[in-house]
Amino acid sequence: MTCLRGASAIQSVLEQVHDSGLRAFIVWEPVLPTDWAAPSTSTLSRVRDPRAIQFWDRGRLLSKALGGPDRFPRSDPVNRIQFNMHDVIWDFVAIYPPGTDRPSFTGAPVVSFSDDVHRELERVAGLITLPTR
Amino acid sequence: MKLRFWLLIAAILGLVAAVYYANAARQTPAGQPPLARFDQAGFDQQFRAAAGETRLLVLLSPT
Numbered sequence: 178m179t180c181l182r183g184a185s186a187i188q189s190v191l192e193q194v195h196d197s198g199l200r201a202f203i204v205w206e207p208v209l210p211t212d213w214a215a216p217s218t219s220t221l222s223r224v225r226d227p228r229a230i231q232f233w234d235r236g237r238l239l240s241k242a243l244g245g246p247d248r249f250p251r252s253d254p255v256n257r258i259q260f261n262m263h264d265v266i267w268d269f270v271a272i273y274p275p276g277t278d279r280p281s282f283t284g285a286p287v288v289s290f291s292d293d294v295h296r297e298l299e300r301v302a303g304l305i306t307l308p309t310r
Numbered sequence: 311m312k313l314r315f316w317l318l319i320a321a322i323l324g325l326v327a328a329v330y331y332a333n334a335a336r337q338t339p340a341g342q343p344p345l346a347r348f349d350q351a352g353f354d355q356q357f358r359a360a361a362g363e364t365r366l367l368v369l370l371s372p373t
Contacts, residue, residue, distance in 0.1 A: 227341030
């Protein structure tokens with residue numbers, strides 16, 4: 178259920194960030210015992226922004242390709258991971274700035290970090306300047 | 311006997327509903343491409359093609 182709220186939170190963020198140079202890759206994957214079918218039309222409609230592309234990853238291949246949860250240690254300041262994902266990366270958001278394959282921000286669960294995602298997207302887009310440490 | 315019959319009917323209807331739900335068409339919102347079955351090569355290609363843009367990656371459970 179937090180995933181569905183996370184999807185809605187991502188939609189809210191996208192509504193506030195008007196950067197046309199933004200692509201959202203929404204990857205649905207089976208994690209819970211109730212995840213025995215692809216997301217319904219109703220579920221897909223939670224992220225309705227046209228900059229989004231949605232996938233059904235039945236085999237959880239992306240989580241494996243990313244290296245699993247161990248690839249995003251909670252001790253790293255970039256990673257804002259608040260729960261133990263066990264063996265699959267889920268309820269997770271990452272932001273990749275242009276020209277890099279390293280995320281500048283990751284967070285989980287998604288619903289807890291919508292404000293941070295918004296701030297980071299605007300920072301990356303250069304719409305606002307955050308004070309540097 | 312009658313109870314068994316109705317339990318069987320309920321089980322069959324449940325099974326039919328489950329199969330229908332699992333195979334029902336899924337539509338993405340207007341303006342988005344259709345829901346894609348994930349394959350790593352295709353995803354990597356699209357992800358790399360957008361490398362000049364900010365990319366937001368989200369992994370979610372559908373329930």
